[in-house]
Amino acid sequence: MLGTMNDTAEAPKPQGLGGFEETVKDFWASRPRRPARGGKIGGVAAAIGNRYGIDPVIVRVAFVTATVFGGVGASLYLLCWLLFPAEGDEVSPIESLFGQGRSSMSKHITIVLAILFFPLSSWAFAGGWFDGGGIIGAAMMVTALYLLHRGRGHVNRPAPVTRVATDVGPAAFSMSAPGTTERAESGWDPLGADPMAWDLPDPAPPPAPAPPPPPRAPRRTSKIGVATFGIALLVAGIGAAIGSSGDAWFSPQHVIGLVLGVLGVGMVAGAFAGGGRKLAILAVPLSIAGVALTTVPVADYSGGLGDLRATPVSAAEVLPSYQRTAGTVDLDLTRLPADVPVTTEVHLGAGDTTIRVPATADVTYSCESQAGDVSCFGRESNGVGIAPITGVDYGIDGPGGLQLTLKADQGVGSLEVRRG
Template identity: 55%
Template sequence: MSGASESRTSKPQLVNDFEETVKDFWASRPRRPFAGRKFAGVAAGLGNRYGIDPVVVRVALVVATVFGGFGVAFYLLGWLFFPGEGDEVSGFEALIGRGRSAVSPAFAVVLCLALLPSAITAFGGGWFDGGGLIGFALTAAALYLLHRSRGQLNRPEPVTPRAKHGAASYATTGTSGTAGSAGTTGSSLGNGAFTMTDTTTAPSPSPTGFDPLAADPAGWDLPEATPPPAPPRPGPPPGAPAPRGRRSKIGSATFGLAIVVAGAGVALNLDGNSWFSLPHIIGLVLAVVGIGMVAGAFVRGGRGLVGLAVPLAIAGMVLTTVPFDNFSLRGGVGDIDATPRNLAELKPVYQHSAGNINLDLTQLPAGEPLTTTITNGAGDTKVVVPATADVTVSCKTNAGQVDCLNHGSSGVGQSATTVTDNGTDGAGGQRITLTVTNTVGNVEVRRG
């Protein structure tokens, strides 16, 4: 009876609360095994943890990749957050200094960077418009139900942290000799050897009348034992960050070089060099940071660069997903409201980096043909033309909506919409030629 009761109490119980289930899942995460893995062991780890065939998990990941694209992101997440067999923590936890993992910090950064485009693609509606969100929800629900029903199976044993270098244990060993007569040399004990030497010619009786060694204790020569070495200094408690050593110069040098590269790119862009666009500048800075992180991995420095690399990578992925070909750092920031009343006030080019542009052409005198170009980096652009003018306009935005004289489109990376409209009175009015280009934002051209 007692044995059965003990087995029931020692067996992990299923949790009933959602929060407890999530916490228990994290505490008993699957471990990526060495045996049976095909790539990184994520599918094999899930199969071993919950007692299902890893082939089923692999098929589910392939289906999630085809329908929605979330399978790749999930696999990378498992690679980052599931510890390997024999590892103390996962690769991401090792990156932030929580323990030891076979995944190096440099490779963990590579996995983080690879996770960003896969997550953006999955959640950006690239496959079947929202399939990534559906795949994420289904995967999360499946893991929750799986852990609720089978979380008590095959729970991984915690890995004992590796002992710190310099720790020592002490044991006292020795061999004992015998002494039964005068002049006998005795024993050695531990690290400090001592000898028994009887300097008398005859044993003297002990005060109690019994001497088990048959020797005079006063004749023993007991040299002082060598004191044991001092115990090692206590280290930090478990989970506490390791004490900081000498600060590496890799992080400071990389950060300074990244600022120089970014400043040079901005200066060249302002000077008219179109290659140094915002995506290219961010890419160059990210390359410098990446090189610094790889170099820091060899000298145990530059970990602070992760905080700079992650937002740069996110910005780079966004700029890569959304075409920013026409974005320029020239033109300033803020709203522009212009109502030219003569040809001298009309600018041939209205260029802006960020902000809304409102251009009203209805106050210009009728007569000579007009041509102007409006370029906006981030913001909405609205142009109002006279009701009777003969307008030829080309409207384009890389991300947003276009309403170009009642001809529209919307989306990301759309082509230009070109319209020729002669107004309410037909051909014969003032000729106006417009080119409106936005990087991010809405474009609207309408009659006044």
């Protein structure tokens, strides 16, 4: 089987591949090999980049994006780590685990990675991570790799690795000295002969040292990275200007999407023409910010930016609503008298909210954070899209005291409501 795979790996395919089955078989036979140097974590991205002649940074960005949008990137990366052999290895780590050849990765590490693969996959395909995005991300990643092999499968095909023979047959322990066949036929008795008269062969010369590896060709450089960065800044500036003029479509989410589109085109072009590697430094945080703005409607919260601190001492001083787009809200209601009922709301887009109420107040409450931590009278929740915590808390003295109705919600961050 290994010989067949090696023969296939040696045969270039300048005319292109045939159907789907032949493409898959050829991909398996000429899988990318994880380099001993130049890889970050396991060398998977570097292996794919070196195999198909593209910048490994593009591959890393693809895995990170697939992890952020759908959660499948981490499990696919781990799967490639288990299925791609390292340079100089006979087989992949998972094949070596089943005794099909030699791999430089220890079996203990292989088992740990294989066990880790299952919870990562269940997390990505469970449906809770952006509602099916894992399936879509996996399909896109597999399709991209398939098309990449169809178009560039003949490039940089890995050299075959011959299996080292370890079986030792009976011929290796032959007791006959070289040149003794004729003497045995003529009646020569080896036990009665002078051992110094044996015709021993000369020792084999030492093997010639391996030639040094050829120097690596210098990486091509171009102005694509600089040009892409300039165009991205121009798109961001124009989009922000149109959005500030009142056009609802040019929201921060859409502007970030446009900028990411420009960066993506620049990185793909730079992968083939050279350059554009540092664009990933800007693309990754923008992707995370885009996910946060898309998931959490921070724009629905008004009130401006900054910290808000209030300590009303009477019901008349309590505002109907305390609002901030981003910042910190600290509302102290512990000094309110118990004679007048109070109703108020707190809305915060991004940041931390702390609300303190009197120890004896009867509080009817609703606490919600669309992405973050909530602690409301000792009841806690955390995560994304969690239902609000609601209820009535009468305090340490039971029913009786200030009648307080409180509603607190925020987009992202931590929310705490406690007694003073």
